[in-house]
Amino acid sequence: MKRNSITHRTQRVIRFCALIIITTLACLNATAQTLRSQTSAQADEKPKAKKFAEKSDAPSTPQTPATQAPKQLKIGNLNFNGSLRLRVENYGWFETPGYVDHYTFGAAVLRLSLGQQKEKYDWQVEGEFPVLINLPEKAIAPAPQGQLGIGANYFAANGKQDASAILKQAYVRAKNLFGDKANSLRIGRFEFIDGMETNPSDATLATLKREQIAYRLLGNFGFSHVGRSFDAVQFVHNTKSGNFTFVMGRPTEGVFQLRGMKELDVDIWYGAYTKPVTSKKMASEFRLLALHYHDGRGALKTDNRTLALRRADSENIRLTTIGGNYVGALKTSRGTVDFLAWGAGQFGSWGNLDHRAGAITLEGGFQPAGELAKVKTWIRGGYSYTTGDDNAADGRHTTFFQVLPTPRWYARFPFYNMMNNEDVYAQVRLKPHARLALRGEVHSLLLSNKNDLWYAGGGAFQEGSFGYTGRGGSGHRSLGTLFDLSADITVTPTTTLTFYGAGVRGGDVESAIYPAGGANPTARFFYAEMTKRF
Numbered sequence: 456m457k458r459n460s461i462t463h464r465t466q467r468v469i470r471f472c473a474l475i476i477i478t479t480l481a482c483l484n485a486t487a488q489t490l491r492s493q494t495s496a497q498a499d500e501k502p503k504a505k506k507f508a509e510k511s512d513a514p515s516t517p518q519t520p521a522t523q524a525p526k527q528l529k530i531g532n533l534n535f536n537g538s539l540r541l542r543v544e545n546y547g548w549f550e551t552p553g554y555v556d557h558y559t560f561g562a563a564v565l566r567l568s569l570g571q572q573k574e575k576y577d578w579q580v581e582g583e584f585p586v587l588i589n590l591p592e593k594a595i596a597p598a599p600q601g602q603l604g605i606g607a608n609y610f611a612a613n614g615k616q617d618a619s620a621i622l623k624q625a626y627v628r629a630k631n632l633f634g635d636k637a638n639s640l641r642i643g644r645f646e647f648i649d650g651m652e653t654n655p656s657d658a659t660l661a662t663l664k665r666e667q668i669a670y671r672l673l674g675n676f677g678f679s680h681v682g683r684s685f686d687a688v689q690f691v692h693n694t695k696s697g698n699f700t701f702v703m704g705r706p707t708e709g710v711f712q713l714r715g716m717k718e719l720d721v722d723i724w725y726g727a728y729t730k731p732v733t734s735k736k737m738a739s740e741f742r743l744l745a746l747h748y749h750d751g752r753g754a755l756k757t758d759n760r761t762l763a764l765r766r767a768d769s770e771n772i773r774l775t776t777i778g779g780n781y782v783g784a785l786k787t788s789r790g791t792v793d794f795l796a797w798g799a800g801q802f803g804s805w806g807n808l809d810h811r812a813g814a815i816t817l818e819g820g821f822q823p824a825g826e827l828a829k830v831k832t833w834i835r836g837g838y839s840y841t842t843g844d845d846n847a848a849d850g851r852h853t854t855f856f857q858v859l860p861t862p863r864w865y866a867r868f869p870f871y872n873m874m875n876n877e878d879v880y881a882q883v884r885l886k887p888h889a890r891l892a893l894r895g896e897v898h899s900l901l902l903s904n905k906n907d908l909w910y911a912g913g914g915a916f917q918e919g920s921f922g923y924t925g926r927g928g929s930g931h932r933s934l935g936t937l938f939d940l941s942a943d944i945t946v947t948p949t950t951t952l953t954f955y956g957a958g959v960r961g962g963d964v965e966s967a968i969y970p971a972g973g974a975n976p977t978a979r980f981f982y983a984e985m986t987k988r989f
Contacts, residue, residue, distance in 0.1 A: 674861030843875030843904030933962025
């Protein structure tokens with residue numbers, strides 16, 4: 456009976472994957488004639504296009520393989536775009552006898568969109584079609600061991616459901632609002648990422664913003680196979696001297712849950728002002744931000760109180776985060792020096808507790824000139840600290856709350872996040888070829904406060920579960936050392952391959968929770984991914 460169930464499930468997955476491939480090929484074939492009919496006209500414009508390209512000063516990010524946007528496909532007068540991402544993930548979690556702590560699963564995500572760009576408005580409608588294959592069914596142990604890796608997260612959220620169709624984005628944007636070209640208003644469902652309000656022309660700044668500033672508080676959780684959108688309103692006033700962005704809305708379900716259509720009973724209000732400061736040798740930018748978060752779901756909160764106290768607390772969460780960041784890149788005769796500072800403070804109410812918390816990150820880097828510049832060497836180091844809670848019974852909650860981030864940008868093996876966390880890290884990036892980017896990191900990890908929890912996760916994604924998990928540290932702080940290495944390969948301008956591997960030598964915290972692994976239990980995470988854009 457069990458075998459028949461597995462066979463039936465496998466057949467459904469195969470049919471869904473086939474449907475994705477057929478749909479993709481059909482869409483590409485439908486646009487092929489249009490592209491061929493445009494070839495002769497484009498050929499007449501090539502000399503002109505070449506001249507423009509020679510004058511263009513658009514930067515190429517120093518540590519990311521050179522890619523370019525695919526040719527714009529057309530269906531009538533509508534723009535058609537899409538992407539297909541395939542990934543295989545392998546986890547070796549900390550040893551947990553009696554449960555599946557080593558497993559491999561796969562996923563495919565197809566995204567298809569239609570839209571139009573007009574002088575006074577634009578719009579886009581996008582569908583997403585995720586498929587999960589071979590999720591582990593026995594990778595959830597009793598507390599405190601809990602879910603043994605991300606595969607267990609998916610299974611806990613979906614059971615045996617393995618595919619879905621989601622309205623990912625559907626919005627309209629009015630441009631030149633109030634007669635001012637700097638103003639725009641977007642309404643509907645869309646993805647939003649804090650810290651990405653502007654895209655600097657300096658390549659170093661652009662990379663630092665995208666990979667070391669953005670996603671910390673609000674993100675689309677794009678690393679997961681479902682992700683997160685917002686049903687929201689966004690106003691932007693963008694000029695050369697600065698950018699003001701305001702967003703008000705609600706996040707959707709999703710992330711690990713395949714059902715991603717509904718919005719959650721969670722509200723965000725976000726405002727940020729970003730200003731570039733440049734000179735002949737120095738490019739820099741600062742941002743001031745304010746974010747208010749309200750959670751009315753009534754889900755059991757994850758914190759260091761006893762279960763009885765948490766169950767008795769049915770009050771909503773209302774938090775305000777005030778913060779900002781500065782990032783700069785200075786060009787010298789010896790190379791480019793960069794500096795980054797990010798910080799935030801929080802106040803409000805954590806249910807029936809007063810909430811006060813904070814976070815700070817400091818980073819520096821150097822891209823040397825000379826021989827090392829031939830492989831675009833970039834050496835960086837940093838320190839990150841977020842507050843934890845020292846006393847579960849004092850009527851105060853002082854654990855920094857990361858709101859709705861994409862944690863994987865700052866924890867590439869996402870077994871931790873930026874809550875009750877102290878992280879000292881070093882990073883080396885190389886680009887030995889235009890099509891190859893290498894990156895390696897080492898992180899020394901501690902819990903900020905031994906009386907608080909080891910937290911993981913990226914925020915609300917279901918009505919009934921909180922979105923963050925926590926494991927008691929048993930009075931310990933050491934979370935271990937993480938080593939990782941990644942390679943990004945540009946196969947064609949629209950096709951990329953990514954390979955990632957990480958190993959963790961656990962500390963006293965993991966040893967207390969997973970004693971079968973000994974004094975320093977280990978864990979690993981590998982994945983291989985292909986992304987095709989069209």
